[in-house]
Amino acid sequence: MDKHLTTDFHEACFLVDLSNVVRDRRLGEPGARSLRRLRLLVEAAKALARDPDVKLYLVADTSLRHGGRREFGDPADIRLLGSWVRRGLVEELPDADDRLLELCELTGIPVVTGDRFRGARGERPWLQGNTDDFLEPLPGPGGTVRLVPVDMGVAAAVAISMKLEEDALKKQGLLDSRRRPRFDVVSRNWRCEDRRCTLYDTARGAAALLPRMRRGAPTCEVHGGVLSDDGPRTATVQLKLLLDGELKARFTLENGTTVPVGRAPGPAGIALHGLVPPERTAGLSRVHVSLRISDGIVHVLDRSSYATTRWRSSAGRGGPGAWRALGTAEERFGGGDEILLVEGVVLARSGRRFPTELAQEWQRRRPLPPGAADVTRKH
Ligand SMILES: [Zn+2]
Incomplete structure (x- = not known):
């Protein structure tokens, strides 16, 4: 199992919304939370990528391990999760959703989840009508799991159309724009000013986290400081x-x-x-x-x-x-x-x-025009 986990986005084939998968009762197994659902997902990922060594980048809410421990049918699951977090094989943070969407936006690696992120569409208009970036685990024949591409559809909400109007302003250059993924971040190495920190170090350790963007700057998840540029990452x-x-x-x-x-x-x-x-x-x-x-x-x-x-x-x-x-x-x-x-x-x-390819694709998929969400709401 461990050999399929990485927090190095260079190796990762899929980003996994771990809390969502572990809690998805449709995937079989008794109990509210089960790591066995992740094992079934690994088999599905191997088949889809046609790669027996396929690697997954897991992101989990802190509450998966710390809240509702009794919901795990097998206490060994909690110990295993804990060891993954300590060894840097799971990125654990208070809000996994936001991080998953950020990583997807930065790297173009597809997200495995059953969530439709309706509440995040104002912040990230590229979710509207997206058919490329999300895969849902669904029960397959004989107790297996399969991965199915998701049409995210267009979520209608007043908040979204207001946000889209604001985006229209951005397009006119009245507000500054972050329409494209930050491939300038993905294509560089980063270093934390704290000398004991190896989270982003590509030379030491097997995992090299992608920095978290805070107010437009790559930031250390643990130490909170702005990271310094450590030269180009070999593409x-x-x-x-x-x-x-x-x-x-x-x-x-x-x-x-x-x-x-x-x-x-x-x-x-x-x-x-x-x-x-x-x-x-x-x-x-x-x-x-x-x-x-x-x-x-x-x-x-x-x-x-x-x-x-x-x-x-x-x-x-x-x-x-x-x-x-x-x-x-x-x-x-x-x-x-x-x-x-x-x-x-x-x-x-x-x-x-490649980051360059990602940037090109991003230019094709412009967010929907401000009226789009309104039309859907009338149905
Ligand atoms: Zn640090």
């Missing part, structure tokens, strides 16, 4: 090699590099010879595709002898799209995209996106 992107849907290998690509991938692409490349069984390498070219990572955007170029490489997006609400041929020029290889080299041999990008 990397993770790539998975899938063989017939099973994870075979994982690669990390760095910003500013070009990496050939194929049967035998040479020293700077990713050689699939040895990873893919010999009978499957027949259709693989020596260099099959080139991946170029620049300014936080991944590009793919089909270099196969017969231009046989296919591409699809697997991150859509309706599941994976149809395969289509890559063009003769470079194309975007975005978060959640997959590339089919030969039958059953797929390069997949994890859903997590």
